Amino acid sequence: MAKDVFKVLKKSKYSKARAGILFTAHGPVETPVFMPVGTQATVKSLTTDMLKEAGVQVLLGNTYHLSLRPGAELLKEFGGLHSFMNWDKPVLTDSGGYQVFSLSNMRKITQEGVSFKSHLDGSKKFFTPEKVIDLQRSFKSDIMMPLDVCSPYPCEREKVLLDMNITHKWERAAGEYWRKNTMNQLLFGIVQGGMYKDLREISAREIVQMDFPGYAIGGLSVGEPVDIMEEYISFTVDFLPEDKPRYLMGVGLPENLEFAIRKGVDMFDCVAPTRLARHGHVFTKEGKKNIRNKEFFDDKKPIDLECRCYTCKYYSRAYLRHLFVAKEILAMVLMSYHNIYYVTSLVKEIRGSILAET
Numbered sequence: 600m601a602k603d604v605f606k607v608l609k610k611s612k613y614s615k616a617r618a619g620i621l622f623t624a625h626g627p628v629e630t631p632v633f634m635p636v637g638t639q640a641t642v643k644s645l646t647t648d649m650l651k652e653a654g655v656q657v658l659l660g661n662t663y664h665l666s667l668r669p670g671a672e673l674l675k676e677f678g679g680l681h682s683f684m685n686w687d688k689p690v691l692t693d694s695g696g697y698q699v700f701s702l703s704n705m706r707k708i709t710q711e712g713v714s715f716k717s718h719l720d721g722s723k724k725f726f727t728p729e730k731v732i733d734l735q736r737s738f739k740s741d742i743m744m745p746l747d748v749c750s751p752y753p754c755e756r757e758k759v760l761l762d763m764n765i766t767h768k769w770e771r772a773a774g775e776y777w778r779k780n781t782m783n784q785l786l787f788g789i790v791q792g793g794m795y796k797d798l799r800e801i802s803a804r805e806i807v808q809m810d811f812p813g814y815a816i817g818g819l820s821v822g823e824p825v826d827i828m829e830e831y832i833s834f835t836v837d838f839l840p841e842d843k844p845r846y847l848m849g850v851g852l853p854e855n856l857e858f859a860i861r862k863g864v865d866m867f868d869c870v871a872p873t874r875l876a877r878h879g880h881v882f883t884k885e886g887k888k889n890i891r892n893k894e895f896f897d898d899k900k901p902i903d904l905e906c907r908c909y910t911c912k913y914y915s916r917a918y919l920r921h922l923f924v925a926k927e928i929l930a931m932v933l934m935s936y937h938n939i940y941y942v943t944s945l946v947k948e949i950r951g952s953i954l955a956e957t
């Protein structure tokens with residue numbers, strides 16, 4: 600199972616970028632790939648048909664949120680996340696670790712797992728490496744992530760070291776549990792180690808040694824300056840095997856994507872494209888624009904002159920600005936669609952140029 604799930608089709612001559620294919624239970628994924636985040640079994644304001652039209656190949660779901668509501672039992676009854684939300688393409692689910700540490704209070708880490716209180720109703724929960732695999736099995740996720748501890752930024756070395764060691768222990772346990780019965784689901788390893796290069800190296804070496812079908816760079820995009828994030832992307836990626844997919848967690852702004860792809864990253868997820876859209880920010884070739892700006896009041900041009908998405912084909916900046924100011928739901932839909940289409944197309948374009956050696 601851990602073999603041949605990923606194929607590198609072409610390596611760039613000009614950078615460390617590569618184009619490949621990742622094989623999953625719900626079909627192949629062309630990489631590099633951007634994965635929109637569907638926290639509550641939906642990418643906010645978009646139907647799954649719209650996502651497909653925008654060229655989305657794989658969605659990300661959040662184990663923390665889904666396990667609290669609607670709950671793993673219900674998803675299991677529906678045969679998994681795919682049929683529940685009407686999405687027949689691949690799904691990647693995170694381990695929930697990140698949300699336990701960012702959303703829930705009263706959390707307590709032991710060697711066995713993490714206990715916490717639901718941010719919804721205060722009920723007590725306990726995640727172990729095995730439990731988190733079982734949850735993701737109920738979701739029928741194509742790609743699962745193991746329970747980990749994501750250190751905040753900034754963070755003292757002592758604490759990062761502790762977090763890293765627990766992460767390694769949990770990932771080993773998750774890996775052993777998953778190997779007993781893979782159920783055609785992939786499990787990726789996650790590298791932690793905060794902003795300490797020696798720890799990053801130790802973490803990468805240790806995780807790679809556990810031999811997962813793919814590897815993720817965790818613990819970045821947690822509030823550090825962009826130059827530090829880029830430094831740690833470059834540094835960490837070089838320790839990951841060339842023949843396995845590399846996933847950079849939580850990063851997905853156009854400018855960060857281009858950088859990371861050049862360094863050899865294959866997969867990305869980020870809530871930013873849809874979250875920004877809901878706040879009126881849209882991506883264009885000239886950078887991010889705020890649709891609320893007065894200058895767009897009577898602007899007949901589309902958001903982006905070259906974008907071929909539905910929103911840019913039929914609607915003006917003036918109309919979108921009007922919808923946004925009037926707090927109309929359609930503003931969210933049309934701008935979210937554009938941002939997802941924009942990022943997806945950008946990554947696809949880069950993939951094309953890797954394959955064409957340009």
Ligand SMILES: [Zn+2]
Nearest residue numbers: 906908911937
């Ligand atoms: Zn567009």
